[in-house]
Amino acid sequence: MGDEQIPTIGSCYTCKRTFRFTPATVTTAMIDPETGLLPGMTVLGTLREPTAEAVARSVKQPICPDCVKKATEFANPPALHFDTWPRRNPDRD
Numbered sequence: 624m625g626d627e628q629i630p631t632i633g634s635c636y637t638c639k640r641t642f643r644f645t646p647a648t649v650t651t652a653m654i655d656p657e658t659g660l661l662p663g664m665t666v667l668g669t670l671r672e673p674t675a676e677a678v679a680r681s682v683k684q685p686i687c688p689d690c691v692k693k694a695t696e697f698a699n700p701p702a703l704h705f706d707t708w709p710r711r712n713p714d715r716d
């Protein structure tokens with residue numbers, strides 16, 4: 624059992640909340656310390672091809688389960704639910 628298996632306490636990079644995690648299994652995000660964002664992500668939140676330098680200087684930051692859940696929901700929004708549209712009278716419209 625290496626050090627990676629020992630639970631540790633750290634702060635979530637995204638929400639800064641302190642949480643307990645196991646380094647071997649915690650979700651991490653590569654963060655470019657120069658921008659504080661994912662490499663290739665602009666301040667506008669759009670993505671472009673990250674530069675090799677940005678990838679090289681990026682470090683893994685732990686992300687708490689709550690933020691992982693939010694990010695997953697953001698990336699995979701639940702299927703749009705359409706209410707039944709009030710049907711108009713086809714003879715009238």
Ligand SMILES: [Zn+2]
Nearest residue numbers: 635638687690
């Ligand atoms: Zn968080």
